[in-house]
Amino acid sequence: xxxxxxxxxxxxxxxxxxxxxxxxxxxxxxxxxxxxxxxxxxxxxxxxxxxxxxxxxxxxxxxxxxxx
Numbered sequence: 001x002x003x004x005x006x007x008x009x010x011x012x013x014x015x016x017x018x019x020x021x022x023x024x025x026x027x028x029x030x031x032x033x034x035x036x037x038x039x040x041x042x043x044x045x046x047x048x049x050x051x052x053x054x055x056x057x058x059x060x061x062x063x064x065x066x067x068x
Contacts, residue, residue, distance in 0.1 A: 040057055040058050040059065041055055041056070041057055041058070042055070042056055042058055043055050043056075044056065
């Protein structure tokens with residue numbers, strides 16, 4: 001293997017490493033978003049008339065829909 005071939009392989013390895021680091025950063029951002037979102041999901045257990053409980057999404061605050 002020539003020196004040029006070795007350098008080309010090192011350059012490709014560096015590109016792959018940079019790409020994998022960007023992918024890792026994206027996954028970390030997605031994970032943080034999912035953790036925050038999971039704080040908004042709650043469960044209501046079944047009462048004596050229900051077979052199963054249910055999950056629901058809690059939204060706090062107010063929503064402005066632009067209708068005045």
